[in-house]
Amino acid sequence: MNKTLFLGVLLSIIFFSCEKKQEQLSRASVGKINTVSVIINDALWNGEVGDSLRNKLAAPVLGLPQEEPLFTLNQYADKLVEGFVTDSRTLIVIKKDKKTSFEISKDKYASPQTVFHLSGATTDTLLYLLERHTPDMIQIIKKGEIEANQKINRETILNPKIFENKFQIELEVPSTFEYVLQKPRFIWLKKEIVSGSMSLLLYHIPLNAIAAQNPIGSIVKMRDSIGKLYIKGREGQMPMVTENGYAPYLSKIQLAHCLAYESKGTWELKNDFMSGPFINYVIFDKEYNRLMVLEGFCYSPADDKRDVMFELESIIKTVKITKRKNKN
Known part of the structure; x- marks a missing residue:
């Protein structure tokens, strides 16, 4: 009888533990986009360690007309690693400890979630860990x-067949966007937001349209020609152009398994006061011997623009190039 009772209690404990673990794993992470929770005591947060973290993770986003941080950092006392x-979708836990350590945990308290643990005996050690690992942390956080x-x-997207039939691409565009203009090689989609609007442009141009010796000049010329053709203000003499006050930021990336140029800058309506940020991707699509261009831009004069552009x-980074059928 005692053995039976002991076995029953043991099975109950095992069942309860498994159920508890499953409950923890099934918790959905929460939080606004581009927001990071930082678990750190006040002394470290208000000192060199906090300054270093803010200088890196809250650095200004490139290409925006006003200064906005890369991530919004919310600090919590180190006793609050609970509740x-x-x-939070992203947690950074920093503390002083005899052991020097940098660890990354996935889905520790909720899912999806990334938790970064940094520990060291001295302030200099923590500063070294931040200097060494912050670039990777930024990439991981942004990817998440x-x-x-x-x-x-x-959750709800526009009919993907339209993009596939016109451009031979897959693209997940939310159904909150509406078609403004469609041409044989061009689509303009727009979504109204509280303070203005956000737009997506899709078009393709010849493979040799971007000069290797001056890619940013070629991209600006390309953008301005498209604006002159399709994106205009109330009057015909108000086309969308690239602001000429400074050159857009340019970098090479991989997108849709192809080499691509990513450029970020500011647009304006010529002879008007409207302006805003843009992000442009030029994909070297050798599958169809062309440059596939996807661009996002917004007009939101009263509000921050970081999350709108993000x-x-x-959306643009869901793009995939459809393989040719019956290709020899």
Whole structure:
């Protein structure tokens, strides 16, 4: 009888533990896009360690007309590694400890989630860990935020056949966007937001249209010609052009398994006061011997623009080039 009772209690404990573990794993992470929870005591947060973290993770986003941080950092005391804080999609835990350590945990308290643990005996050690690992942390956080945004957008999307038939691409565009203009090699989509609007442009041009010796000059020329053709203000003499006050930021990336140019800058309506940020991708699509161009831009004069532009970037980065059928 005692053995039976002991076995029953043991099975109950095992069942309860498994159920508890499953409950923890099934918790959905929460948080606004591009927001990071930082678990750190006040002394470290208000000193050199906090300054270093802010200088790196809250550095200004490139290509925006006003200064906005890369990520919004929310600090919590180190005793708060429990409750709602552990539901955050991204957690950074920094503390002084005898052991020097940098660890990355996935889905520790909720899912999807990334938790960074940094520990060291001295302030100099923590500063060294931040200096060494912050670039990778930024890439990991941004990748997770893009995936979170894409998951939200994926709940209801526009008919993908339109993009496939016209451009031979797959693209997940939320159904909150509407078609403004369609031409044989061009599409303009727009979504109204509280303070203005956000737009997506899709078009393709010849493969040799971007000069290797001056890619940013070629991209500006390309953008301005498209603006002159299709994106205009109230009057015909108000086309959208690239602001000429400074050159857009340019970098090479991989997109849709192809080499691509990513450029970020500011647009304006010529002879008008409207302006805003843009992000442009030129994909070297050798499958169809062309340059496939996807661009996002917004007009939101009264509000911050970081998260609006990030949503456009997340949409564009769902792009995939459709393989040719019966290709020899």
